[in-house]
Amino acid sequence: MAWLARLGTPVRGFLEFLGDQAHLVVRTLLAGLALRLNQLEVVGAQTRLQIRFTGLDALWLVTGTALLLGAVTLIQAFTQLSGLGAESYIGVLMVLIILRELGPLLTAVLVIGRSSTAIAAELGSMQLNDEVDALAAHGVNPYQYLLVPRWAGVLVSLFVLVVFFDTTALAGGFLVARLKYGISFGYFMDSVRQSLSNRDFLATLVKVALFSGAITFHAAHFGLRIRRSQTEIPQAVTRTVVTALLAVFLLDGLVAALLYS
Amino acid sequence: MLRIHDLALDAPDGGPLLSGLRLHVPAGGNLLLEGPSGCGKSRLLKVIAGTERPRSGTVAIGGEAIWPGRGAFTLAGRVRVGLAFARGGLLANLSLHDNVALPLRFQGVPAGQVEHRVGEALDSFGLAAMAGLRPHAVSDGVRRFANLARVLALAPSLVLLDEPLGGLEPRDGAMVLALLQHWAADPGCTLVLAMDGTHSLVLPEVRRFQLAASSHAQEPL
Secondary structure, three states: OHHHHHHHHHHHHHHHHHHHHHHHHHHHHHHHHOOOHHHHHHHHHHHHHHHHHHOHHHHHHHHHHHHHHHHHHHHHHHHHHHHHOOHHHHHHHHHHHHHHHHHHHHHHHHHHHHHHHHHHHHHHHHHHOOHHHHHHHOOOOHHHHHHHHHHHHHHHHHHHHHHHHHHHHHHHHHHHHHHHHOOOHHHHHHHHHHHOOHHHHHHHHHHHHHHHHHHHHHHHHHHHOOOOOOOHHHHHHHHHHHHHHHHHHHHHHHHHHHHHO | OEEEEEEEEEOOOOOEEEEEEEEEEOOOOEEEEEOOOOOOHHHHHHHHHOOOOOOEEEEEEOOEEEEOOOOHHHHOOOOOEEEEOOOOOOOOOOOHHHHHHHHHHHOOOOHHHHHHHHHHHHHHOOOHHHOOOOHHHOOHHHHHHHHHHHHHHHOOOEEEEEOOOOOOOHHHHHHHHHHHHHHHHOOOOEEEEEEOOOOOOOOOOEEEEEOOOOEEOOOOO
16 A cells, blocks of 8 residues: 555645646736736836837847757758658658757747746745735735736747747758858748748747746646745745656657647 | 635745634725734735635635635736835836836726826825835835835725834824824725734724634634
8 A cells, every 4th residue: 555655745745737728828818818918017117028028138048049950950861861862852851850850849948938937936936935926915906916917928929939949940041051052042942931830830939838838827826835935945946847848749659649640 | 705714835945924804894894903923914914915825715705706716816916906015016117116017017007197196196196206216226115115105006906905004204104104094994905914013003993803823713703
């Protein structure tokens, strides 16, 4: 029976975690729908701050990563394809590797590294400083003031960053294709365009929606559980990164299985 | 205004902190919760404010049960509550002005009125010149004043104050005491204070209630 008890504890913990995630998502959605017009200015200001931090401040990081990834992917793919005499499939591979998979996934990983950690640490610090209690006591709904703007900010930022990542990675790929292999812009883009489908756009939108939720609510879960000491903050940040990464990879696999299998 | 019945609170280690607590404060009444550090005064204030769930028991404000229930969300602005913490409670990313203004803006008070009420509240503590500073850039005493200014600007019908005189200079203490006397004399305001008993407090018609750590507390009649 002891082994059953040992097995039961993490299972119960995991189910509690899932329940808390569902609770946070539902409460935040309902709180967002219940926002009054006169509260939009306050919540909008918080959302703009989140977009600036998660989106604008991450543009350089995303640009550099995407350019390098696009260039490296093209070199690797082109070397293999030219050996087989299948250079015309370069667009297919760029779409498969970058637009379908690595664009949304790597952008989410970068946002987890920068913003999910910051949200968890900030919410944890606010809990310790009684800021969340002060908001609730004074009639400021913490779901509306803290979680709605963070989710909206991460959602908008992630979408813009993914579009930016994909575009920049393709630009990086084209740059190498042009300079190293003399491929023209028209040939490159035709190859990419023929490989793209509406399903790719749908998959990107679904991934952005799911990833933004995972990033925000994992951070909120671990940040808002902090109650006693500053030493809990780094632990919460580490847990946020690990579980958010796991969730994003799982969701990515799930979307691929549902939309492409 | 405030009715507590058979309330039980757990200590952070999981052991019993308070049990069987019964209290009733009529509208306009004043209550002073006294007890040594660690006896649960601050947590009791949070329970009354609806931000901390008790282990068991009922808490009703203005006739509405907040525990068991949804805590502060139950009130949803119907009963204005002002809570000033002994330390903390101010949002670190907002200026003192915006900290005081946020609850008013969120309740939909017109912008002109918000500015007037915030200006008046900050002025009454001499904070007008520091209104643009963030909490980390000012002293503990100023943060304490900003907490009280936020409560003052809200004009709440239930005021909850945690150690309002603790750690203040005599001159600042006199200023806070004058404000406490104003709230205590206001028939539209119910005042609940939590203090450790090291400061002598003279307020009109204040009822004292002694809390002891791990005690079985009952309302003295």
